[in-house]
Amino acid sequence: MTRYIRHACAFCALLLLALLVNAARVQVVDSAALDGNPANRRDAIARYAQPRGDILVDGRPVTGSKDTGEQLRYERTYRNGPLYAPVTGFASQLYGTTFLENAEDGVLSGTDPMLAPLPLWNDFTRARNPGGKVETTIQGAAQRAAYSALGGKRGAVAAVEPATGKILALVSTPSYDPERLSGTGRSVAKAWTTLNGGRDKPMLNRAIRRTYPPGSTFKVVTAAAALDSGTVTDPDAPTKSPAPYTLPGTNTKLNNEVEGCTDASLRHAFKWSCNTVFAKLGVDTGPGPMADTARKFGFNDSGLRIPSPVSASYFDTSLDKAQLALSAIGQYETRATPLQMAMVAAAVANGGSLKTPYLVERTTTDDGDVVAAAGPRTVRQAISPGTAARLREMMREVVEKGTGANAAVPGATVGGKTGTAQHGIDNAGTPYAWFVSWAQAPKDPEPSVAVAVVVENASADRGDISGGGSAAPVAKAVMEAVLKSPRRDGL
Structure with missing residues (x-):
């Protein structure tokens, strides 16, 4: 009898061990697969x-959170959602x-291991920390000024x-208001369909996710290449540029919107945005220095993060001379995000040193x-301090x-470059109006923005549209909003 009891005890112990092993397998070995299973709603x-x-x-x-009392209890809320949507994005269930x-x-969401009180603490306890905070670099006054000044235009x-x-x-x-996408009701699905089907594409982040032909604002890059490469040594010397300018290897003639561009100096051509001068200057500088x-x-x-990914701006590195001439004035295949062109202006303002843009x-x-x-991080010296x-x-x-008089800020030093970019089939689309600039307050040693x-x-007749x-x-x-902001002084 005792022998049978011992066998039964051993068998029960074996079963218990098997249960423990299986529980360990489920909780340790298979946990990742089970957590990722679409049918698992626990996460x-x-x-x-x-x-x-x-x-x-x-x-x-x-941002904020609203207690709904539902199974997915807290929904995301946004304060002044349309203003900050390009910064925050949305958090939708x-x-x-x-x-x-x-x-x-x-x-x-509280899942970052760095939020835990001890290393690996959450891995053992399966606990979730309270959500942390993300402090942005955005200045509210500048954000409001930009949003208001655009006035609803695309x-x-x-x-x-x-x-x-x-x-x-x-x-x-x-x-758009990101809060429209919070929750799980029919209104959320309807809002998703409406926002994605809108002709004006309100959910497209045009500042970092759309590239445009930069037009004449790219002449800042062309001028930098010409000066740094030694193609131009004296900005006031005539450039021997005909007007109109025949694109090399073609019969196509390039014209200007202004008079006085024939053989104009780099300084004059930059001030009045002479296409003929910069097209020829790009060809004279050459594809290598221009691309570099x-x-x-x-x-x-293609690797820029702010920390969200930024669409890559593009300059073709395999061009014939006619294509290079057009690329030098920001046309042909040249494309840039607004953030990229702000980086160009910032590098010029910062003595040629390009800093990594960051949002957090x-x-x-x-x-x-x-x-x-985060903190300042230099990407590279884009151009020499002398060229800058x-x-x-x-x-x-x-x-x-010149053409940028409408950007003047009383009492401040302001530099800028206008641009009007053609696009569409046979350039039939409404031209894009561009402006890049920097500003420096009277008491500041360097530009602040x-x-x-x-x-x-x-909103103008096609012929009257201009960056200026x-x-x-x-x-x-x-620029006015930034120069007046107390945060500029570190407050």
């Missing part, structure tokens, strides 16, 4: 069981996350602090302990004496 329920952390502008939250809501999801604004790379404004219009200078400013970089100042726990902090100084001088003259503005549908008329006033509003 979603846990994710929305607590408020999401906030995204901050000027130290104040522009049906459609996922975008922009900062996506790039910083670990911190905001377009975008990017503003950068030249010395650090901080993004001070990131606006895309028309915009564009690369140094950030073109053809720091991330913290829910009670304010710093998880990670000459370009700053020429950009000042554009605003003080660099701005790029593009307006897709300027349509985009420069927007840049002026943003």
Whole structure:
């Protein structure tokens, strides 16, 4: 009898061991697969069981969370959602996350291991920390000024602090309210369909996700290449440029919108945006130096993150002379995001040094302990300090004496470059109006802000559309807001 009891006890112990081994297999070996199974709602329920952390502008939250009492309990809310949508993106229970809501999801949702009190603590406890906070570099005043100045037109604004790379404004219009995508009801699905089917594409982040032909604003890059390569040594010397200019190897003649461009100096051509001078200058400089200078400013970089991915701006590196001539004036296949052109202006303003643009100042726990902090980081010396100084001088003259007068800020030193970019089949589309600029307050040793503005549908007759008329006033509003902001002094 005793022998049978011993056998039964051993068999029960074996069964218990098998149960423990299987439980360990399920919880350790198969946990990742089970967590990722679409039928497993536990992660979603846990994710929305607590408020999401906030995204901050000027130290104040522009996001929030609402308790619905439903199974997916907390829904995302937004304060002034259309204004900050290009920064925050959306956090939707049906459609996922975008922009900062996506790039910083670990911190905001509380799943980032850096939020845990001890290393690997959450792996053992399966606990979820309270959502952390994401402090942005955005200046609310600059963001509001850009949004208001665009006035609902299709377009975008990017503003950068030249010395650090901080993004001070990131606006895309028309915009949308991300809160319309929070929740799980029919209204959310309807809003998704409406927003994605809208002709004006309100969910498209034009500041970082759309590339445009930069038009004459690209002449900043062409002038930099010509000066740095030694093609031009004296900005005031005649350039031996005919007007009109026949594109090499073709019978196509390139004309100007202004008079006085024949054999004009680089300074005069820059001030009045002479196409013929810059087209020939691009050919004279050559494809190598042109492509290298564009690369140094950030073109053809598919890895830029702010931390959201930025669409790569493009400069063709295999061009014949006619194509190079058109590329040198920001046409042909040349494409740029507004953020890229703000980086060009910022590098010129910063003595030729290009800083990595960034949107997140720091991330913290829910009670304010710093998880990670950003800081200035130099990408490269895009152009020599001497070339940068000459370009700053020429950009000042554009605003003080040339086509960019509408960007002048009383009491400040402002440099800029206008641009009007043709596009569409046979250039039939409404031209894009561009303006890139930087501004320096009287008491500041260096410029405090660099701005790029593009307006897709300027409200003017086609022949009257210009960067100086349509985009420069927007840049002026943003520069004024930054120069007046107390945050510029570190407050």
